[in-house]
Amino acid sequence: MPEYEFWNQIWELNHRVADLGEPLALTDETRALLRDTAAEVAIAPEEAASALQGDVSAAALLKEIAKRIRVGSRRLSRALIEARKHEEAGDRDAARAPLLALLDVEVVPLYREQAQIQLDALDEP
Structure with missing residues (x-):
């Protein structure tokens, strides 16, 4: 069962990155949020792990997670x-x-x- 708090965090983070143009800070907490939430929206663990290797690919992962939820x-x-x-x-x-x-x-x-x-x-x- 998804953690709705995490989905709200994804929404807020995506808003800041996609709409406000803030850079995505790939902290351990952000990586965990993206990794865990990716699994909840049917993104393969390998795909998420690969995307979390860089800022640009992590931002694309964030965008895809937010899109699947929305x-x-x-x-x-x-x-x-x-x-x-x-x-x-x-x-x-x-x-x-x-x-x-x-x-x-x-x-x-x-x-x-x-x-x-x-x-x-x-x-x-």
Whole structure:
């Protein structure tokens, strides 16, 4: 289960680096944050370790982690809203479609799990 505090730290760090132009300081704490959070968004440990060898590649890793969190969250929200709309209209098959579409493309385990929970709930009597 992701540490939401870490995801908030990623968001803040990415904002400072990407939006405000601050340099990424690769401290031991920052490396640990990026390494641990990379695993939570389905970035292979080897890929994260390699990226943490330099400032430029670590900044790219930060950007990718933040993107997966942001884009996945939006994708999940849209799928849940659309599924709920169809479910309320009584069309469970149509309600499954956005959740299945999300599972086809989503890589973040937490978002996949949440979509699967909703999908399973549609199958309950």
